[in-house]
Amino acid sequence: MTILSTKKLTTTQKALLAAYKILEVPMISIVYGKGLAMNEKIQHAVFTSVNSVIAVFEKNNVSASLFQQVYCVGTKTKSVLEKHGIQVAGMGKDGATLAQILITQFDEIREISWFCGNLKSNDLTSLMAQNGVMVAEYEVYQTQLTPQEINQSLDAILFYSPSGILSFVQKNKALDIPVVCIGNTTATEALKHFNKVYISNTTTVEAVLEKAKEVLSD
Structure with a gap:
């Protein structure tokens, strides 16, 4: 077989x-963006893939100390975040599930910073918007079809x-x-x-x- x-x-x-x-x-192939400049602390950050973690912490050398609360999609993403010194506050199996967790368990959130790729699903953004949460998107990598x-x-x-x-x-x-x-x-x-x-x-x-x-x- x-x-x-x-x-x-x-x-x-x-x-x-x-x-x-x-x-x-x-x-597919992954192209990581360079030149991500971050000087202020991110209060609520979302990572929905391993590639977004690699882009931020390995390709752009952003310090883990700049992130206060971090949420993610998937156990693999969580594991890689933890390797970079991040304590994950919440995890979902997909973007829609994570959105529901953020809405119900963390009702103080009014804005999230989403580190994502160019071919992202809109589930997270739409559900956040429906509940009055602003989403600032940081496109940190591109997925190219091969x-x-x-x-x-x-x-x-x-x-x-x-x-x-x-x-x-x-x-x-x-x-x-x-x-x-x-x-x-x-x-x-x-x-x-x-x-x-x-x-x-x-x-x-x-x-x-x-x-x-x-x-x-x-």
């Missing part, structure tokens, strides 16, 4: 799928972002095979193109791989 991963996997990650042939074809045609038989496809799906369908037909997605937002996009869509139990690459094994073994 052959599984297409639309991003490169680490050696440890590939070992989780040792029983399968893995085809690694990245469908579609590639796949000319071999596949038994499953692994997607890690909506943009990866958009890139794939530019040069490939939507196949009638299992598609495993990293969370609800990616699955929502997948359902526009594929019939057999599955969601990982948590928003980590490892969870996607485990779900793929589960689906293919049924």
Whole structure:
């Protein structure tokens, strides 16, 4: 059986799928913005991806001391934030869920600073606006589609972002095979193109791989 991963996997990650042939074809590339100048403290900051954390703390060397309260999407984003000395005050599985948490649990918030990419979902912004919370957006990285045609038989496809799906369908037909997605937002996009869509139990690459094994073994 052959599984297409639309991003490169680490050696440890590939070992989780040792029983399968893995085809690694990245469908997106990330370009990090430079020159992010921050001199004042951010009271309420939101990070919705690992790439946004990398952009701020690694590519622009922003000090963790400038952030008072930080909220994020996903366990992987939380883990990377903590590695940079950030204590995460709240976490959601996706942007809409995080918005509900911010609205219900932190009712003193009137403005958030969102560090994001160019292909972001509008769920967070719209829900914040509906509840009178201003959103200042900082676009700190860009996702570029790198579609590639796949000319071999596949038994499953692994997607890690909506943009990866958009890139794939530019040069490939939507196949009638299992598609495993990293969370609800990616699955929502997948359902526009594929019939057999599955969601990982948590928003980590490892969870996607485990779900793929589960689906293919049924």
